[in-house]
Amino acid sequence: MRSTSQTPEQIEKVAKPEPVPLEQVLRVAELAQLELREDEQQEMLCDLNAILGHVAQMNELDTRDVPPMTQVNAAMHAAAGDRAAVDAGNVLRDDTQRPSLDRAKAMAAAPETDGTYFKVPKVIER
Amino acid sequence: MPKLELKSTSNSAPRTIRSARHAIVNGETSAVALADSYYATIATEDPNIHAWLALSRERATAQAHRIDELAKAGDLANAEALPLAGVPIGIKDVLMMQGAPATAGSKILENYRPPYDATTVAKLAAAGAVLLGKLNCDEFAMGSSNENSAYGPVHNPRSLDHVPGGSSGGSAAAVAANMAVATLGTDTGGSIRQPASFCGVVGLLPTYGRVSRYGLIAFASSLDRVGPFTHTVEDAAILLGVLAGPDPMDATSAHQPVPNYAAALDAPVKGLRIGIPDEYFGEGLDPEVRAAVEKMADALRAAGCTLHKVSLPHTRYAVATYYVLATAEASSNLARFDGVRYGLRAEDSSTLSTMYRRTRDHGFGKEVKRRILLGTYVLSAGYYDAYYRKAQQVRTLLTRDFLEAYTQVDAILTPTAPTPAFRLGEKTDDPLAMYLADIYTVTANLAGICGISVPCGNSKDGLPIGAQILGKHFDEATVLRVANAVEQAHCGGQAQR
Numbered sequence: 161m162r163s164t165s166q167t168p169e170q171i172e173k174v175a176k177p178e179p180v181p182l183e184q185v186l187r188v189a190e191l192a193q194l195e196l197r198e199d200e201q202q203e204m205l206c207d208l209n210a211i212l213g214h215v216a217q218m219n220e221l222d223t224r225d226v227p228p229m230t231q232v233n234a235a236m237h238a239a240a241g242d243r244a245a246v247d248a249g250n251v252l253r254d255d256t257q258r259p260s261l262d263r264a265k266a267m268a269a270a271p272e273t274d275g276t277y278f279k280v281p282k283v284i285e286r
Numbered sequence: 287m288p289k290l291e292l293k294s295t296s297n298s299a300p301r302t303i304r305s306a307r308h309a310i311v312n313g314e315t316s317a318v319a320l321a322d323s324y325y326a327t328i329a330t331e332d333p334n335i336h337a338w339l340a341l342s343r344e345r346a347t348a349q350a351h352r353i354d355e356l357a358k359a360g361d362l363a364n365a366e367a368l369p370l371a372g373v374p375i376g377i378k379d380v381l382m383m384q385g386a387p388a389t390a391g392s393k394i395l396e397n398y399r400p401p402y403d404a405t406t407v408a409k410l411a412a413a414g415a416v417l418l419g420k421l422n423c424d425e426f427a428m429g430s431s432n433e434n435s436a437y438g439p440v441h442n443p444r445s446l447d448h449v450p451g452g453s454s455g456g457s458a459a460a461v462a463a464n465m466a467v468a469t470l471g472t473d474t475g476g477s478i479r480q481p482a483s484f485c486g487v488v489g490l491l492p493t494y495g496r497v498s499r500y501g502l503i504a505f506a507s508s509l510d511r512v513g514p515f516t517h518t519v520e521d522a523a524i525l526l527g528v529l530a531g532p533d534p535m536d537a538t539s540a541h542q543p544v545p546n547y548a549a550a551l552d553a554p555v556k557g558l559r560i561g562i563p564d565e566y567f568g569e570g571l572d573p574e575v576r577a578a579v580e581k582m583a584d585a586l587r588a589a590g591c592t593l594h595k596v597s598l599p600h601t602r603y604a605v606a607t608y609y610v611l612a613t614a615e616a617s618s619n620l621a622r623f624d625g626v627r628y629g630l631r632a633e634d635s636s637t638l639s640t641m642y643r644r645t646r647d648h649g650f651g652k653e654v655k656r657r658i659l660l661g662t663y664v665l666s667a668g669y670y671d672a673y674y675r676k677a678q679q680v681r682t683l684l685t686r687d688f689l690e691a692y693t694q695v696d697a698i699l700t701p702t703a704p705t706p707a708f709r710l711g712e713k714t715d716d717p718l719a720m721y722l723a724d725i726y727t728v729t730a731n732l733a734g735i736c737g738i739s740v741p742c743g744n745s746k747d748g749l750p751i752g753a754q755i756l757g758k759h760f761d762e763a764t765v766l767r768v769a770n771a772v773e774q775a776h777c778g779g780q781a782q783r
Contacts, residue, residue, distance in 0.1 A: 189659060193642040200655070203652075211721070214605070214606055215606040215609065220603075221683065227682055232494045233495055268399075271630075278627055281640075281641050
């Protein structure tokens with residue numbers, strides 16, 4: 161879903177955010193697999209716009225040369241001067257077998273199962 | 287000198303880890319009798335407070351019997367053996383614990399029973415703790431007042447018409463009302479420290495990676511932490527010693543050595559440099575809270591610390607940054623609740639996509655939907671760079687603020703929350719106002735640093751006030767030392783023993 165770059169118009173839009181229209185809230189709800197009842201729709205619209213209005217104050221900051229903090233552990237190791245830990249990157253384990261949760265236990269909480277697979281309603285509508 | 291004024295309860299049982307373990311080892315009581323007395327207090331107190339969602343009496347009794355056998359055999363005489371032997375502890379309902387449900391305060395997990403223990407739960411049990419049950423919280427830990435629990439709010443034991451704080455409101459209230467010696471909570475933006483402050487108990491936020499999150503129902507994975515609530519700073523130190531350390535089941539857990547936190551309390555605070563950031567003492571800070579925290583600054587100076595003004599200039603952007611990142615991560619983490627593998631499934635759906643939507647519509651409460659919507663929005667095409675990436679960049683600036691400050695000071699003293707506990711219903715209609723009350727706590731989650739809230743006073747209405755001490759990454763020892771000095775100054779060494 162991410163865009164690779166941002167046009168000046170988009171940056172400007174966020175600096176002074178236009179109110180999000182209702183149809184966009186409904187589109188986002190669809191993406192998030194949420195069904196909003198009528199009475200919830202207007203309330204969510206108001207709240208979303210109020211929160212985004214507050215969030216827009218981030219745009220007072222010039223962050224052109226600031227790297228995004230994408231990984232907390234890495235940022236902490238860098239702060240501690242632990243270059244090796246930063247460079248180590250991913251935490252890996254040996255590719256060996258180890259005990260895992262019993263299938264019956266793992267399936268026990270499923271709403272519908274045949275004991276091997278999770279069952280769901282039909283996927284394609286005719 | 288002000289004293290902790292806990293509501294008097296029928297529970298005269300030991301209230302700290304040290305005293306509880308001591309009483310069991312010396313035969314003054316048994317683990318079974320102690321558990322019974324805590325369950326009796328829960329039975330009388332909790333109808334007014336509603337801290338507990340489920341009790342795990344069978345598991346607790348089995349463990350208590352095991353501890354009593356070990357005590358009788360003399361196997362607990364060594365102080366190092368089972369540091370939590372027989373200690374009654376409660377668990378926030380976002381953590382997996384076999385023998386009890388794990389609802390995360392949500393209808394969507396109403397009948398879910400986890401098939402394994404969270405690493406933190408397993409570590410407590412292995413150290414001898416008697417796990418009493420599961421504690422109420424805001425749904426998926428999203429909230430600052432515990433009013434977002436699908437099972438009803440928790441009431442503040444110090445004043446029943448006030449909130450206990452959130453999201454770990456049940457965990458804070460259970461300790462405050464002597465319904466557990468200690469509890470586990472989680473903190474994504476203040477959810478341990480703020481309720482600790484509101485209920486007048488100690489709440490510790492460990493450094494990111496210090497304590498395993500395996501078996502925690504995730505909210506925002508770059509921010510979530512697990513930590514203890516206790517009556518005393520010493521108990522927080524003992525519990526952190528049990529909980530801390532690497533876990534092969536959590537790749538974000540850290541390999542830094544685990545010091546003896548309880549022993550670190552013995553070192554005097556003389557010579558420590560304490561930072562006082564202007565940004566945490568500005569507009570919106572309640573005058574009584576300010577006075578109580580400033581009094582603690584004076585007490586630390588009297589104990590030999592030096593006080594220094596420090597600047598954390600990006601503080602005013604913290605709430606905005608937090609609510610972009612936390613909701614974005616939540617929208618992703620909560621995608622797993624879809625009615626397929628566990629939890630609720632809406633019955634009336636003929637296709638998969640209607641099943642997803644109806645399940646989530648029936649299962650999630652309003653605040654959870656609000657955050658999923660916001661998080662999905664800030665990650666959606668055309669807005670990712672402007673919101674999510676921008677917030678990650680501001681997070682870097684906020685973290686740099688702390689790293690710069692920590693070149694000049696050893697720890698930072700602030701209020702935990704701008705006000706004492708507010709009234710139930712006071713902020714439920716204004717989510718932004720509720721979010722802004724997290725201003726002093728979200729920063730530590732964003733920067734990955736550790737912190738603690740320790741009681742430091744009471745308002746004229748008798749509501750507790752908490753002081754927050756923030757420390758460097760993996761420097762919980764210093765945070766605990768300073769908190770210990772604050773506790774001494776506030777209670778004169780009379781903290782509940």
